[in-house]
Amino acid sequence: AAALSAPLLPTYISQYGLQRHRATTVSWQTSIPLQHRRFSLSTYQLKIRDDDHTPGHESLGREEDDYIDDSEIDELFQHQIPMVGEGDHRIFIVHPDVKWGSRKQYLTTANLMMAEAVGLVNTLHNWSVIDKIILSTKTPEKKMIFGKGNFQTLTERIKRTPGVTAVFVNVERLSPKEFEEAWGVKVFDRYSVVLHIFRCNARTKEAKLQVSLAEIPLLRSRLRNEVANLDQQGGGSRYIMGSGETLMEVQQRVLQERELKICSALQHLRRKRHLLRSQRKNRDFPIISVMGYTNCGKTTLIKALTGDAALQPRDQLFATLDVTVHAGTLPSHMTVLYVDTIGFLSQLPHRLIDSFSATLDDVTHSDLIVHVRDISHPETVNQKENVLNVLRNLQIPDRLLSSIVEVHNKIDLVDSYEPSEPNSLPISALRGQGLEELKIVVEEAIMRSTGKQVLTLPVDLSSSQLSWLYKEATVQEVDVNPDEGSAVVKVIISAAAYGRYRKMFLGS
Known part of the structure; x- marks a missing residue:
């Protein structure tokens, strides 16, 4: 049996700034091999000052103590959850096809949803799809998703597929423990895969903080699973000497303190963003938020409208995670500001969207929303509904929702394009088609919305x-x-x- 030796746990505790616990000796026996005991918190050093832990002092109580500096953000971001996408992966994708009931998707098909799942995997460097299967289910709400017979068939298929290192089950969230025990490899859901894409594309301080906040639910879930394993060995409920807390309680508190600190830092950035918005408003520049499903061509359109050479559109999912603002001019010579926003995706938990609410705040303060659709995509109608549902959930003001300018992008990829909806504007941002007409419509809408x-x-x-x-x-x-x-x-x-x-x- 492996043991957590006396020097290791005090070091672990001090890494979290938990100076109130001065354990001097710990002996914690467990049969879990050391290489499998890799809780995600163990590599991050949360720099909380000693005076934050004096009796009666509430950690995170003052803004100057709450704020995380750049080095802390980078350290948090680099080490918080290294297990999600560590190394190369050869993925077996499983798509549960719900035949009827409230969870059935009526605006898409199982094949199209599988294609999107493949696209998510292919977005990640050194990840590849080795095999895939669409399997029907009547019980998607159950813990194991599939019935006993289908689950057994799936298990046999995975085990006889050579080279599989992970399985991606194309659902919003799942508890991977039982799946991993049955299949012997890592198991991901849409939340964890999309979050890893976010992590790979995060560049700014705000994006890194928002990704770190969105990872907290995964850490909590993993903590529960690991402590459950330890409980089976009789070690999960042991008290840490001198602390009056079990290891589970210590780690839960570490997560809570981290979450509060990240939220506080995001609130600090939110106030800064509000100040920048106020400065833009004071200069009386109309603000246009460009939104749409991921990879619909938002950045390409803004580059075409503004001529901003610094914009480098990429043909991949979630290439944009940060709000960026770019100045352009309309036919009347009016200067406007185009806001490039994060793309949306179907079947994402609200918690993931909520983590990026600081970024999406800019949308609610816009003068106009331009909704860009990839009209060449076979799921363009379903994508539109997903975007509009997210906007409604974000409590976008009615004045903005009722004045959305809808753009049908990529008409150059559609044979004999015919507009299917009134008031939509056909364009090709890449080839410059329809842009002058779009500018005229945008100008008219801006004149109405701004007075x-x-x-x-x-x-x-x-x-x-x-x-x-x-x-x-x-x-x-x-x-x-x-x-x-x-x-x-x-x-x-x-x-x-x-x-x-x-x-x-x-x-x-």
């Missing part, structure tokens, strides 16, 4: 009126009368800006 108006104003060229209008409004035309030292200016201006103009220059 901007087109005015013709006489100005005195000896005053600062013209320079003020260039700064605070969109100047479309200037007709100068040099003899009189005046001009007639055509502008697009908001009601608030026009009110300031009247007060400053017209005394009214």
Whole structure:
């Protein structure tokens, strides 16, 4: 039997900043081999100050103590959950096909859902699909998903497929323990696979924090399974000497403290993002959120509309995890800001979406939403419904939901494209088709949503009126009368800006 020796557990405790526990000797016998006892928390050092643990002091109580610096975020992100996608994987995909009932998908087919699962796996570097199967089930809500006969058939199929290192069961969430015991390999669900894609694509501080927050439920689930295994060996409920807590309680508290610290850091970033939004609003730039199903062409469209060479679209799922803002101009010369957002996917738990709520906050403060659809995709109708359902769940204001501009992208991939829905705009962002028409529609929608108006104003060229209008409004035309030292200016201006103009220059 392997033993957790005396020096190891105090080191483990100190790694979590749990200085209140000063264990000096621990002997914890277990028959679990050391290489299998790899709880995900063990490599992350949460830097909590000593004074945070004095009696009566509540950890995470002050903003300056709550905030995680860059090095802590990187350390958390790099080591929090290394087991999910460690190394290469040759994946056997299992798609449970629900024949009837509330869980049946009516806007898609089992083959299309399997194709999406294959796409998820192929998105990951060094992951490949070695085999796949669609298996019918009448009991998708049951723990083992399949009936006894189908499960036995599936187990035999997996075991006789050479080279399988993991199984991907194409459902939102599952408890992998019994599956892994039956099949002898790692088992993933959609939550864990998508989360690993997020992890691979996270680049900014905010994305890393949001991924780390979304991983907490997986860590809790794994903790319960590992402690259950230890309980079977008689060790899971042992108290850690000097602490008054079992190992389970210590690890649960570590997770809770970590979750609170991540949430606090995200709240700090949320306030910072709110400040940036306020600055954009003060400059009176209309904000357009570009949304859609993952890999529908959002980034390609924004690059085409703005000419931003820094944007590098990638043909893969969830290439964009962060909100980025890009300036463009409309036919009236009005400057607008396009917001590139994370893509959506069907059958994702709300907890995963909730973890990215700080990023999606920007959408609720937009002046307009442009919904981009990959009209060449066989599941385009189902994808549309998924996006709209997510938007409703995000409590997007009705004014935005009712004014969405729907764009049918990738028409160059459709033979003899015919618009199937009224008011939709056919485009090819890659080839530049339909973009001028889109800009006109966007401009009209922005004028309605922001209350901007087109005015013709006489100005005195000896005053600062013209320079003020260039700064605070969109100047479309200037007709100068040099003899009189005046001009007639055509502008697009908001009601608030026009009110300031009247007060400053017209005394009214």
